[in-house]
Amino acid sequence: MSELPSASGEIDWGRLRDAAAEAMGKAYAPYSNFPVGAAALVTDGRVIAGCNVENASYGVTLCAECSLVSALHMSGGGQLVAFTCVDGHGNILMPCGRCRQLLFEHAVPGMMLETVSGIRTIDEVLPDAFGPRTLGEYRSEPQ
Ligand SMILES: O=c1ccn([C@H]2C[C@H](O)[C@@H](CO)O2)c(=O)[nH]1
Ligand SMILES: [Zn+2]
Numbered sequence: 001m002s003e004l005p006s007a008s009g010e011i012d013w014g015r016l017r018d019a020a021a022e023a024m025g026k027a028y029a030p031y032s033n034f035p036v037g038a039a040a041l042v043t044d045g046r047v048i049a050g051c052n053v054e055n056a057s058y059g060v061t062l063c064a065e066c067s068l069v070s071a072l073h074m075s076g077g078g079q080l081v082a083f084t085c086v087d088g089h090g091n092i093l094m095p096c097g098r099c100r101q102l103l104f105e106h107a108v109p110g111m112m113l114e115t116v117s118g119i120r121t122i123d124e125v126l127p128d129a130f131g132p133r134t135l136g137e138y139r140s141e142p143q
Contacts, residue, residue, distance in 0.1 A: 004043060004081055004108065005041070005081060005082065008082075008112055008119040011041060011081075011082045011112060012041075013082075013084065013114055015047065016039045016040070016041060016047065016082060016083075016084045016114070017039070017084055017086060017090075017092075017114075019037075019039035019047050019049045020037040020038055020039035020049060020084050020085060020086045021037055021086055021090055022037065022049065023037035023038065023039060023049035023050055023051045023064065023067075023068075024036060024037025024051060024064075024086055024087070024088060025037070025051075026051045027051040027052050027053070027064070027088075028051070028052070028053045028054055029052055029054050030054060031054045031055075031056070031058060031061075032054060034052075034087065034088065035051065035052065035087070035088045036051065036052040036063065036064040036085060036086070036087055036088075036093060037049060037050070037051050037064055037085070037086055038050045038051075038064040038065050038067070038068045038083065038084070038085040038086075038095075039068070039083070039084055039085075040068060040072070040080045040081070040082060040083040040084075041080070041081045041082040041083075042072065042078040042079065042080060042081065043078045043079045043080075043081055043108065044076070044078050046075065046076075046078075048068055048071045048072050048075055049068060049071065050064045050065060050066065050067030050068030050069070050070070050071055051064050051067055052064045052067070053066075053067060063095070063096060063098070063099050063102075064085060065085070065095050065099035065102055065103055066099070066102065069102055069103070069106055072106060079106055079107060079108045079111075080103060080106050080107045080108065080111050081108055081111060081112070082111065082112045082113075082114075083095075083103060083107075083111060083112070083113045083114070084113070084114040085114075091116075092114050092115060092116055094113075094115050094116070094125070095113070095125075100122070100125055100126040101126065101129070101130070103122065104122055104126050104129050104131055105131060105132065107122045109122075109123070110122070110123065113125060
């Protein structure tokens with residue numbers, strides 16, 4: 001990708017939704033029966049995805065976004081430009097609060113999310129975020 005998409009219209013949301021729906025099909029959700037798939041466009045143009053992975057110890061459950069962030073790093077890193085998340089019926093989901101925090105750290109400023117009320121930015125869904133910069137001098141240098 002020569003230039004990052006800067007507007008929602010430059011994003012292939014259909015492709016992202018398809019990738020999220022495919023990932024949803026790989027979810028392990030025997031406890032909630034609520035499979036989730038997430039997909040995102042990365043700065044270099046690749047599309048990554050993740051699904052939720054539940055656990056008999058319910059609180060240990062990994063949201064689809066956790067799986068997606070792991071996939072980001074395991075496939076070469078980069079930052080997230082656009083993100084979408086769907087449930088088992090293909091309905092668009094807003095990431096839970098914990099996952100908004102998780103995504104923030106790996107998002108370009110202004111990362112776009114598809115929501116039921118339209119396209120939002122990460123700043124809109126996680127205002128005044130706590131992030132690496134909040135740590136200031138306490139932050140160790142990036143590896
Ligand atoms: O942002 C979210 C919110 C929920 N879930 C999963 C966790 C759990 O397995 C199921 C029901 O909460 O949905 C996600 O994957 N992402
Ligand atoms: Zn979550």
